[in-house]
Amino acid sequence: MTFEMIGNLIAAFFTLSIFSFLYKDNPFYKFAEAIFIGVSMGYAIPLAYEKAFIPFVYSPIFLEHRFSIIIPSLMGILYIFRFSKNLSWLSRYPIVFGMAIVGMGVPQAMHSSVLVQMRSSMLPIDNINTALIFIGTITILLYFFFSKEHKGLYGKVTNLGIWYMMIGFGASFGFTVMARISLLIGRIQFLVGDVLGLIK
Amino acid sequence: MSQKKNFFEKMQALDRRYIYIVVALAIIIPLLIPYNSKTYVTEPTENLYKKIDSYAGKEDRAILLCFSHDASTMAELFPMEVAILRHCFERKVKVFTICFMPAAKPLMDYAINTAKEDYAVQSGIDYVSFGYKPYGLFLPIVLGMGDDIGEAVDTDDQGRKVKDLPIIKDGGITNYNEMNLVIDFAASAAVFTWITYARARFGVNVAAGVTAVMAADNYIYLQTGQLTGMLSGLKGAAEYEKLVDVFATYKDKNGKPAPREFSKEILKDSWIKLSDIQNRSHKTARIGMNAQTVAHLMIIVFIILGNIGYFISRNKGKN
Known part of the structure; x- marks a missing residue:
């Protein structure tokens, strides 16, 4: 029995253990769930230690004697105080620093999510697509204008906005169904193809 | 009763x-x-294929593949990663890969190893994996690559200095001017970071390979031209697999490789029998x-x- 076959059999066992939850909660499912969490953590922690702590904290401070690195390292350590009731306020300092970086992205996010989107909604209405986009944008924006009661002609226009949104939610839900089925197909392809060798 | x-x-x-x-x-x-079942190819997939194909054989051009997902969405994203890597290896497009999630690292290696089975490609010459970089470095690397890729990434996953690798040195690849296409494979909004920072600031072409759940969120960027192309879930992967078979890995009557330029006419008339394809990883999607x-x-x-x-x-x- 090759290493690949053993690996496939173990993976098949855990896949079926997880699927067994569809029948009802059981010890196999709980065991597979616990192993998954343990393996994920066991894999991520040494990798982060080797790829983050060693090259960016240990090596610069202890080998290259760049002592300025101590300041951001200490700031990072403050995150640990999140677990202390009395000293949790200290963890806000690195969070504040992180928020400053988020602030840096605001002008660029405005550009890509607002300005460019607005520009694309202001195209000449010379085909059916641009006409539909124009009507959809206006009616949905009007729907979210709550200073006027949605009654009469105005109510009919905002109702069209609801229809646009419903179509959008439907498309989104359709994609979600497709995604979930795809994940199941992936697992069944593994079980039927890789483990049993029945897919040609 | x-x-x-x-x-x-x-x-x-x-x-x-x-x-x-x-x-x-x-x-x-x-x-x-x-x-x-017939696979109809949609325009976002076509656009991505054509963009990658336009770099074929060019020494001074490269693409970056960013793996931003774990094994839970492998069923949708892995086939498209393999298909794109096969396209690049077949058409001699230089490829860089990177990931910022620990769980993405083995998937990235697995995709490269699966795709290179049929090709005599070498790490550091035809492709290079920058490996796993901590998520805290995501933004510094995205912005830093706009100036100097070698400075921003420093070492590849084998610990070699990126600046000294032939794939970088020989083509004079320094920043987004040469590495002008980034494809993010994601089950999250990671693509948005590339659009916001790399595209808005440096004008780099960004494309997405996303799970079907995320596709609806990304269509707005596609419509505005901020995404060059997009593969949506398993369907997008199936479309790309077909394009690779019909054009990039096309063989003439004598069975010799004869890659073809993209053509809607050829695509319309093409019919590939899945049972004729021996390697299952080429037709998974x-x-x-x-x-x-x-x-x-x-x-x-x-x-x-x-x-x-x-x-x-x-x-x-x-x-």
């Missing part, structure tokens, strides 16, 4: 576990009895789409039956 239930009422009270069995059968049977088609038909039937049942029982209640 209890009232007799009709068919639809019985269906509505059906134990959900029977539905699970039907769903499983709707997927297993088409996988075991494969048929050739298309086999999956056969099962997907049957599963979707089944869900449509369920929705119709459920709605009929709902209206019948509502009317009964009113009466």
Whole structure:
């Protein structure tokens, strides 16, 4: 029995253990769930230690004697105080620093999510697509204008906005169904193809 | 005496576990009895293919593949990663890969190893994996690569200095001017970071390979031209697999490789029998789409039956 076959059999066992939850909660499912969490953590922690702590904290401070690195390292350590009731306020300092970086992205996010989107909604209405986009944008924006009661002609226009949104939610839900089925197909392809060798 | 239930009422009270069995059968049977469902290629997939193909054989051009997902979405994203890597290896497009999630690292290596099975490509010459970089470095690397890739990334996953690698040195690849296409494979909004920082600031072409769940969110960027192309879930992967087979890995009558330029006419007339493709990793998504088609038909039937049942029982209640 090759290493690949053993690996496939173990993976098949855990896949079926997880699927067994569809029948009802059981010890196999709980065991597979616990192993998954343990393996994920066991894999991520040494990798982060080797790829983050060693090259960016240990090596610069202890080998290259760049002592300025101590300041951001200490700031990072403050995150640990999140677990202390009395000293949790200290963890806000690195969070504040992180928020400053988020602030840096605001002008660029405005550009890509607002300005460019607005520009694309202001195209000449010379085909059916641009006409539909124009009507959809206006009616949905009007729907979210709550200073006027949605009654009469105005109510009919905002109702069209609801229809646009419903179509959008439907498309989104359709994609979600497709995604979930795809994940199941992936697992069944593994079980039927890789483990049993029945897919040609 | 209890009232007799009709068919639809019985269906509505059906134990959900029977539905699970039907769903499983709707997927297993088409996988075991494969048929050739036609794969129609959509424009976002075409655009991405054409963009990558335009870099074919160019020493001073490269693309970056960013793996931003873990094994839970591998079924959708892995086939498209393999298809794009095959396209690059076949057409001699220089590829860089990177990931910022620990769980993405083994998937990235697995995709490269799967794709390079059929090609004599070498790490550091034809492709290079920058490996796993901590997520805290995501933004510094995205912005830093706009100035100097070697400075921003420093070492590859084998610990070699990126600046000294032939793939970088020989083509004079320094920043986004040369590495002008980034494809992010994600099950999250990671693509948005590339659009916001790399595209808005440096004008780099950004494309996405996303799970179907995320596709709807990304269409707005596609419509505005901020995404060069997009592969949506298993369907997008199946489309790209087909394009690679029809154009990039095309063989002439004597069986010699004869890659073709993209053409809608050729694509229209192309018909590939899946059973003729020996390597299963080259057709994973298309086999999956056969099962997907049957599963979707089944869900449509369920929705119709459920709605009929709902209206019948509502009317009964009113009466």
